[in-house]
Amino acid sequence: MTITTRFGSLRDYEKGRVTIINDNPRNYVFSNVFEVADTSAPYERIAVGKNFEYVIEAFRAEGDSPWYSAAHDEFVVAMDGEIEVHLVKLDDPDAVVAPDSQGAHRLPGDPEGRKMGRIVLRRGHMAMLPVGSAYRLSAAEPAAAIMQTILGPETVEKWATICQTEA
């Protein structure tokens, strides 16, 4: 028997659902990262998971993103397509994002610092976006990704839009 592992993609995903016996579907905060990425603006960082201050953001990579930086590590996982990551070691990270701040911050322009390198992610690849650096993503074709990070000024919460609310 041929094994077929089913991954989702922006073009081809199926959603499951919550079937209620005795509960409220909102308690399960159920959404789908491909649907969220597909129906949001490029690089809109939509919270799809939240646990106290921590979030998982889903987004669609398409074209070039702004430069971002955070006062902590972040990790990105490509879920569909190909995403390029550019990293710059910031000369003065604390001047860019406050050291006690949380989440990704958008830089007003290009970062000041040394070029750290370049990564190209395809489906299932995880990259570290290390503290002290700035990063920019780019994708020639629409791609989908998730980010392990902390709720920050760039995080968009629109739960009622993305989640199952009807039993």
Add this chain to the structure above:
Amino acid sequence: MTITTRFGSLRDYEKGRVTIINDNPRNYVFSNVFEVADTSAPYERIAVGKNFEYVIEAFRAEGDSPWYSAAHDEFVVAMDGEIEVHLVKLDDPDAVVAPDSQGAHRLPGDPEGRKMGRIVLRRGHMAMLPVGSAYRLSAAEPAAAIMQTILGPETVEKWATICQTEA
């Protein structure tokens, strides 16, 4: 590994028990046929199971039993020891036990009829005590048996004595 199948006997039996979570142990009418046979008079036919008119009787075979007859088949299973069964085809069964009567009836003396034969039962053996016949049991050593029959004049009910009543 040597297999040992554990049967009980008059001399060597262990009782299980009902462990209550939320119930009354009397609902389970729990007893042990060896204990009942051991603690009753020889050939006292103690009901250990009852389902409407039907019963399972347990008894100790020891020496000779009276002669019995019933207006329906009965079946005896030897549970321990050796039990001899004598059968007589009754000349006039309806004169001995009413045709619509239930359960075993004790005959006042010896039955009138033709000798049908003899059976010797050991542990696990089941014999038919056919309608239209009379039977007598005998055992040189104490033996235990159960009877599949209907509640009758010889059936002794002493549930509170034989059954588990405490949780």
Add this chain to the structure above:
Amino acid sequence: MAMSNDTPTITRDDASKDTEALGLDNATGYRAFRVGSFGFRRDEYFAHITFPSGNHVMSIDAFLRALMRDVAWGFFYGTVNFDHVLGTVNHYGTVTMFAGKFNDAYTQAGRDHEELFDSAALMAIFKEMLADWTNEGFDPFAAPMETGLAWGGKNGANPDAIGRERVTAKRMVGLPGDTPVRTDEIGFPVNRQFADVPQDAPTVEPEPGFENEVSAYNLFAYLSRSDVTWNPSVCSVVGESLFCPTSEEYILPIDHGNDRAEWFLQFSDEIDWDVKDRVTGKPRARVKMKAGDIACMPADIRHTGYSTKRSMLLVWENGSPKIVDLIASGEAPVVPVTF
């Protein structure tokens, strides 16, 4: 039909015969089935059941073991719970198939579902499902140490295992014209777990002319040669009183909610019974039975059993048609004896 062949058949016009075998699944090779508005699908590990108010999953080995009993027993007496959600209730001519009917959470949330089927129609589709879903090498009647695995894609079939006829003596095993005693020759060797059980026959000495009436056999030897587990078969009959002994190993594959009192006499070894409320499923008692113990399962419970060492159990049923009426009118007693 349950254990007795004399059980009355009460047909009803509103009982559904609407069942359907669906197409083969290309990935697994198994057929799906529609039974009224219930859907049944199997894959490598699971049976997937859908119904209008929900869906359910069971491990396929447990599902097939349960389905095998429901089929072999003709829906038995009362309720056959495949697990805490799915099952059947026998009305003797019609059968209710349900999901969540005897599960507090499902009923309280209104998520339970049930449909009434014509017994023959439901039996036919159940048999088809069992035949399609049972692979070569898996015997749903056998103890786990005696059979292959239920897992995987479609791989042959096992018609011999699932096609066994349930033994129903009319008067007593071994009588002329009745169910024969078991021997090596007719395909019933002694089970490995009963290798030490004496195979001696009783001494039977009929006078001439009484050969057909003076009869006895070794019931324990007969049980030591059973090739199935948790499958009572009638061995002796007094009116509607049915001695249905059986050999038990591992776990009873169903949770049986009898509609009448049911008696157990432990002939050998030991069984632990888990007893729950028949309607809500809440635990009520545990019953440990050792050789010689006799006990009754009340009519308002469900029970499942555990037997490590293969054991001999006498299941004693009352197959009286009058009980069907008492159950229908709600007058059947819950316990057989009060004291």
Add this chain to the structure above:
Amino acid sequence: MAMSNDTPTITRDDASKDTEALGLDNATGYRAFRVGSFGFRRDEYFAHITFPSGNHVMSIDAFLRALMRDVAWGFFYGTVNFDHVLGTVNHYGTVTMFAGKFNDAYTQAGRDHEELFDSAALMAIFKEMLADWTNEGFDPFAAPMETGLAWGGKNGANPDAIGRERVTAKRMVGLPGDTPVRTDEIGFPVNRQFADVPQDAPTVEPEPGFENEVSAYNLFAYLSRSDVTWNPSVCSVVGESLFCPTSEEYILPIDHGNDRAEWFLQFSDEIDWDVKDRVTGKPRARVKMKAGDIACMPADIRHTGYSTKRSMLLVWENGSPKIVDLIASGEAPVVPVTF
């Protein structure tokens, strides 16, 4: 310890260290164990558990699969239900072992029982039990189609299977000095069920001097090489946010009653979750998750999962010590987001 090694340890003087390995059973070859006033005994098919207010039986395969997780996960977060009766509650330094604590019928009848143990003492006796009761050829971490059977008398041991170290990346898999990526060479071949998963590596082009910080790896390839099921391991860490992906096949061997919200992101294929009330055990929902679906398990439920095709699941935990305090004071939120 749960998933994070930073979880605070709260010891208590009244936590019992009273455990004991008992003698070998001559018939089965297995050792029995006393854990406070709980007794544990295994035979060919079952684990038998006794406690002052009752006794309990579990199929030995299910028991060993559950015990393996409880041991490997250091009692995990919250409640690890071995089944509807037996389990542990982690207090991070001490552990409650219970029977019937989260079962309405047991608690209402006052038949539940619990004892508080020192975590290290309970872990030691659990490890000894697992080692003694796991035979050669049975891997409690493996999917049923990948391992031998758990049944039978004592027959060797399987220290390699039960001794696997849980992977805990400090920052990210593949970083220098951190958990390595999986390869054939270090004993992690691609699992049969993930034979089609691309094994390509990301393009990583660090500038000189940044080799340690510019890092990426193929997480899906990493998961395709997991040799265990239902065993989350930490792959990346943001503060106390732990990505704990895992590969799942067949049934989650425990019913997990988390003490905090727990998130699932389905990376591949599909899992069905059965969700019940954490305290009463009553069914609340079923959650079907397909690739790309993300959902949260509330903190007042217990869940178990079903995965036919081996699938990749991201379990996302928050290992913050502050949650331990919130749980202790009853202030931990039940759902992570309200909208």
